[in-house]
Amino acid sequence: MSDKLKLSDLNNILKDLDVESLEGVTIEGDIELDIQGGGGMNPAMAYALGHEAAQISLHVANIARMLGYPVDQLFAQCLGAGGEAAALQTEPAIEELLQAKFDVARSSEWNTPIQEVTLGATSADGGSRDHTITLGGEKAMPFYFDAEMPNRNYVTMDVFDMPISMAKAVKSNYEDVMGDPAEWAKKVVNEYNADMVTIHLISTDPLINDTPAKEAAKVVEDVLQAVDVPIVIGGSGNPQKDPEVLEKAAEVAEGERVLLASASLNLDYERVAKAATDYGHAVLSWTQLEINAQxxxxxxxxxxxxxxxESIVMDPTTAALGYGLDYAYSNMERVRLSALMGDDELNFPISSGTTNAWGARESWMKQSPLKEDSDWGPREYRGPIWEIVTGLSLALAGNDLFMMMHPTSVQVLKEITQTLYGNIEAKNPDITNWITAEV
Structure with a gap:
């Protein structure tokens, strides 16, 4: 028979040996607790043991409840006076939730509406456009259901003054008009429902055809006569030649209130700005993904x-999906939020070169150059989707004007943004036949 040892005995032994603490020591044996009411036990230990016993009883009661036993009724009988069942004390039932107002668009920090800029001029204004287009005016981020957008998003489709290399999926739509900018402009307006036309005078680049500015201006006149929508006039991107080209173009387009694209810090922006003010046009202020430069x-x-x-539109640069779209989105969103919060140097409508999506190889290559890569799918669908996703992402960041190329991309993006805007009633598609659906 083993000896019994009290904790007090063990404590005295350790005290005699001058032991203050035990480390790495295991004491084996059975523990007997002699609990007698009224004294002898440390109150803290008694409380702890009582707590553990109560927890065990609750767990057992929950098991009984899961098995279907009326535990609550038993508790009521045990707690009731004189053996009569007593009602359990419960928290009062919630009859009504506190009223909360869901107000996503109204921010006390958004106290400055975006500057409105009107493009195009009708006969009443001294021009020949059928209608004008107004950008900007927002008082919140786009498409909030409780913040009206005074003006919707618009799309301007690209036209070039000479045939250029482009993705097959895009080129197939314009092969019959690529040699005639005026006919090209007619096609994007009449067949593809473009809101505006952007005529790019790329042949003026000294490294391409070095077309004289005066000759390029004649192309602008032809486009203005071919269509009656507002237009954007772009140069070739050559910083030495563009100011001269845009000056001549602004002169022949006097009275039509076009958008001159563009003024930037790496060219003589003063000449471009003067041409705009002298002939009554607007200026596209173009920078490269840098808010301070903008x-x-x-x-x-x-x-x-x-x-x-009222004559400034910004282009903070569009990086395509997969090639920095997240950075372009963040930059554009920062610009718009700063504008809404009162930054008068950024409080202007925004334009996006959404066409840049076609610079991504994934939008136009037939398949991945990597053998181990997965199938990219048909580029006839992939390319337009690349342009749509790029544009839609930037629409959510606050973009007002999209420069685009593919007719399908234009159609889809306009349908989505105008549905969000409220011009088109949303339809609930039937997805029950998704397995056999054809695209």
Whole structure:
């Protein structure tokens, strides 16, 4: 028979041996607790043991409840006076939730509406356009159901003054008109429902055809006569030649209130700005994904070149899906949020070169150059989807004007944005036949 040892005995032994603590020591044996009411036990230990016993009883009661036994009724009988069942004390039932207002668009920090800019001029304004287009005016981020957008998004489709290399999926739509910019402009307006036309005078580049500015201006006249929608006039991107080209183009388009694309910090923006103010046009302020550069250029256009606020549209640069779209989105969103919060150097409508999506190899290559890569799918679908996703992402960041190329991309993006805007009633598609659906 083993000896019994009290904790007090063990404590005395360790005390005599001058032991203050035990480490790595295991004491084996059975523990007997002699609990007598009224004294002898440390109150803290008694409380702890009582707590554990109560927890065990609750777990057992829950098991009984799961098995269907009326545990609550038993508790009521045990707790009731004189053996009579007593009602359990419960929290009062919730009859009504506190009223909460879901108000996503109204931010106290958004106190400045975006500057409105009107493009195009009708006969009443001294021009020949059938209608005008107004960008901007928002008081919140786009498409909030409780914040009206005074003006919808618009699409301007690209036209070039000479045949250029382009993705097969795009080129197949324009092969019959690529040699005639005026006919090209007619096609995008009449067949593809473009809101505006952008005529790119790329042949003026000294490294391409070096077309004289005066000759390029004749192309602008032809396009203005061919269509009656507002237009955008772009140069070739050559910083030495573009100011001269845009000056001549602005002169022949006097009275039509076109958008000159573009003024930037790496060319003589003063000449472009002066051409715009002299002939009554708007200026596209183009920077490269840098918010401080955008502020600087806008400030110079306003204060140094005296361009009116209602004649400035920004292009903070579009990076395509897979090639920096997240950065382009973040930059554009920062620009728009700063504008809504009162930054008067950024408080302008935004334009996106959504066509840049076709610069991504995934949009036009037949398949991946990597043998171990997965199938990319048909590029006839993939390319337009690339342009749609790029545009739609930037629409959510606050973009107002999209420069695009593929007719399907234009159709889909316009349908989505105008549905969100409220011009088109949303339809609930039948997805029950998704297995056999054809695309």
């Amino acid at each position: 502020k600087e250029l806008n400030r110079k256009l306003m204060k140094q070149c005296n361009v009116p606020r």
